[in-house]
Amino acid sequence: AQTVTQSQPEMSVQEAETVTLSCTYDTSESDYYLFWYKQPPSRQMILVIRQEAYKQQNATENRFSVNFQKAAKSFSLKISDSQLGDAAMYFCAYRRLNQFYFGTGTSLTVIP
Amino acid sequence: DTAVSQTPKYLVTQMGNDKSIKCEQNLGHDTMYWYKQDSKKFLKIMFSYNNKELIINETVPNRFSPKSPDKAHLNLHINSLELGDSAVYFCASSQDTGQPQHFGDGTRLSIL
Numbered sequence: 001a002q003t004v005t006q007s008q009p010e011m012s013v014q015e016a017e018t019v020t021l022s023c024t025y026d027t028s029e030s031d032y033y034l035f036w037y038k039q040p041p042s043r044q045m046i047l048v049i050r051q052e053a054y055k056q057q058n059a060t061e062n063r064f065s066v067n068f069q070k071a072a073k074s075f076s077l078k079i080s081d082s083q084l085g086d087a088a089m090y091f092c093a094y095r096r097l098n099q100f101y102f103g104t105g106t107s108l109t110v111i112p
Numbered sequence: 113d114t115a116v117s118q119t120p121k122y123l124v125t126q127m128g129n130d131k132s133i134k135c136e137q138n139l140g141h142d143t144m145y146w147y148k149q150d151s152k153k154f155l156k157i158m159f160s161y162n163n164k165e166l167i168i169n170e171t172v173p174n175r176f177s178p179k180s181p182d183k184a185h186l187n188l189h190i191n192s193l194e195l196g197d198s199a200v201y202f203c204a205s206s207q208d209t210g211q212p213q214h215f216g217d218g219t220r221l222s223i224l
Binding site: 032039043052093098102 | 143145152153154155157160162167168200202204206208210212213214215217218220
């Protein structure tokens with residue numbers, strides 16, 4: 001079965017600095033998709049970024065970018081110029097067909 | 113327009129009662145899901161329906177029964193509520209191609 005591991009339960013970053021959240025996954029498939037979701041205290045689940053496994057180019061969305069290492073099965077999220085509004089739980093997710101697998105989340109604190 | 117809406121947002125009830133949570137999506141997606149998020153923020157898949165047919169049924173007590181009257185709706189009925197059912201329940205939907213899930217705002221269920 002596919003598993004998604006987020007080894008950092010909690011992280012903190014100084015405002016305006018850069019932080020990287022790690023995610024690894026286990027799969028024998030070659031065709032799949034990866035996502036990062038953000039869950040602020042309002043509890044909404046907000047899509048941050050999406051990556052197709054067949055694309056070598058790392059996805060980027062404004063201050064958010066990923067480092068996708070397919071061979072290593074690693075999918076880390078980099079947040080640049082961190083803002084107070086980035087404080088949230090961040091979930092890494094793997095999709096294969098109709099099945100989604102989520103990591104246990106990383107709680108990010110942004111220090112003013 | 114709300115893409116995935118679930119009602120109610122909050123549900124407080126006593127042990128032993130039966131309750132339902134409704135979910136509707138107006139995105140035209142083929143697949144809908146129910147997740148349970150516990151106090152540690154862990155997201156656990158409960159059910160998944162594709163075009164009104166059950167495709168994922170994880171190990172959940174049979175007190176939980178999903179109902180999908182059409183592909184835009186997936187309701188969750190819970191019988192004989194127990195203290196351990198207290199959690200936030202999320203409805204989500206996705207399209208078949210490698211698109212992300214869209215989540216509702218969650219229903220916080222509290223059992224007294």
